[in-house]
Amino acid sequence: MGKFDRYLLQQLLMLFGFFCLLLTLIFWVNRAVTLLDWLMGDGQSVATFFRLSLLSLPGVIVNLLPIAGFIAAVYATNRLSSESELVVVQAAGYSPYRMARPVIIYGLIVTAMVAMLAHVLEPLANREQEVRRVEISRDVTARLLTEGTFVHPVSGVTFYVREITPAGELIDVYLSNSRNADQRQSFTARRALIVEENNEPLLLMFDGAAQVYNLETKALAITRFESFAYGLGDWLQPADTPRWRTRTLTTAQLISRPADVLAQSQATPQEMVTEIHSRNNRAFMGLAASLLGFSALLVGGFSRFGLWRQIFLGVVIMVAIKSLDNSVAAMVERTPAKWPLLYLVNVIGVAASFGLLWLAAHPHLDLGRARRARAARMEAS
Template sequence: MPRIDRYILSQFLTLFGFFALVLVSVYWINRAVSLFEQLISDGQTALVVLEFTALTLPLVISVVLPIAAFAASAYGTNRLSSESELVAMQAAGMSPWRLARPVLVFGLLVAVMVAMLVHSLVPLARARLADRQAEIAQNVTAQFLRAGSFQYPVRGVTLYIREIADDGRLMDFFLEDGRDPNDQITYTATEALVVRTEAGPRLVLMQGMVQALRRTGERQSLSVTRFSELAYDLATLISTESSRKRDLRTYSTLELMRADAALLEATGATSDKARAEAHERLAKPFQAPIAAMLGFATLLIGGYSRFGVWRQVIWAVVALIAVQFLATAAESQVARDAGRWPLIYVSPLVGALISLFLLWLAAKPRRLRDKGRTAPVTEAAA
């Protein structure tokens, strides 16, 4: 690589490291605050909060890196222009196409980082996060088994515990399940215990009764059953989705591309949806070089000015927003119909076309000025 390319690339990489650090910190802190409030309110420790925020970090970085690449490219080009270095390069005969080469290399380096994240670290972090959420969801006592107050773990369910003994026994237990208006069931027991099993947490009620109120049209019937011991599945109180499917995003890209029957059954998704998720990951790294080229090419069309290139900066931001808007619109269309997954590649393609047009526009005035300079010489010779 020529020295001038190494110089431009080193400038952009230095700025990229700064902007990436700042943006990741802002995004991560914002995410950590929301997780902190949610987990602490559920009775979790600070170590659990730190673990959860660390597991969200790969996803945050993959989202931030293209934005940091755009910021580094735009700011670096502005600095090269304000310090007249860009003018000197152009005066030496370097065309905009030639100047764009180190910028493209810079964007491809960032794209490799994004690809490593979205294809390996992000799925692994999502899988680990899902497992930890399932583990914490089984910690029923920390979630909603609190003494002396009525709790509403899910819609239509009321829970009350008079006291929680030191050995974990729930004294004077009351549970009303009114999720089905036509079949309302009330459980009462003098004692209850939470027992962990392979199928999830179970609630063992002792010395109590079940009152079932059933409505059939205008008729109502009440049945009472007394018991010495009764097992109750607490999974229905932890989540309304007791048979929770595995998240499609926790699988690797290769597994999604060749989704088999076992994967589709475990996730409850279709083959088109799995393929759409894979192609979304494949298209995501292209955002980095497109963002870098937009930040460079848009500022290049302004040339040198003592008043700066703030207009070009605004147009660069508008171009990036337009490309991101197309990406968001494509994702919404694919979410409605997974068979439309080719729309995912429209945004990178449009961004590449805009960058090529801007580079062509930046090179065009130079040729026009050259023609303007040669015209008087031709007339004088005549």
């Protein structure tokens, strides 16, 4: 590898790391807000929030790496051009294809990183996320017992407790159930306990009152009680044990144990094959995006006014490729037998990149430059 190759590769990798970190923070914060709202509504701790948010990072990063690779390639190439380094390299006899060699190496590095995430780390994180979510759904105490806060474990149910003693006794409890279309139920109690009977959670309330409002007759019935047991099983039913899904299994597991996967995930063989090829497609997007970001900026040559036209061209092509990729992915999800179309998008991206390199290697075919040259000669005459 020559000095230019090492220099350009070093610049690309440094910028790639910066943009990857920046984009990950932006998208992770956006996802963390939704996750925080869900967890706080269920009364979970901050530690649970950070654990689940960290587990969501592989899924965020795997989709951002190709974009970061494209932006880094555009930024590095634009800086080399603005500092006339590309002009010097081209004057030394480097063709666009030769200058693209370190970019291809860089794209393969991005591809390897995406492949590691898509085939191994993201499925493991998805598996752990499902296990944690099941644990949260089973944790009745955490979903209800938050001092001084109105919580909504399910739609139409509101629960409030003013204080929880060290012995686990609930002080000043309020429970409202408006899920019934015919009536509204409200319960208040000075003390309460949450116990289990026959694997079903019960709320034992002491020294309180029950109010039932009939929506049809507009009648309100109030009943005072010394003790009352209210079953929570209908809206706090523990979740089942997490089952295997193709998205929660690594590619090695999908290939080595297909019979077990098909039996426990209830997926079809075609869906399992599609999942593997979908991961491969996301990995190869890293190469296509990186090469496109470099080749688009070589078209048109050096200009004192910058390369904003080339940058705009590269962005337009990249957006078109990503849109096509999303459309094909949605179509393949509906019809798994069409999985070969997944690779078509990356083939188009790489072909477009080499087409731009070919145009850069044949500047005499630049019709826009020829028109500008003719216009300049006419003005001079």
